[in-house]
Amino acid sequence: MFGAVWAQAELRKVLGAIGGGRSRPAVAAAHQAFDDGRLLAMGHQDGLTEIVQALVEEARERVRVAA
Secondary structure (H helix, E strand, C coil): CHHHHHHHHHHHHHHHHCCCCCCCCCCCCHHHHEECCEECCHHHHHHHHHHHHHHHHHHHHHHHHHC
């Protein structure tokens, strides 16, 4: 159970280091939230989709600025 908590904390560190610190991914009771690698709750899916889309847009913006 704590593995998911620790993994999410490490993910937040990585996102903060690359400039994505505004995103706060979290999946409560992650050990129960997945079935065969698929996230079960649509609320989790929607939230994580928004976070990933924001990170992709931020990465695209950084590429435009660097070019």
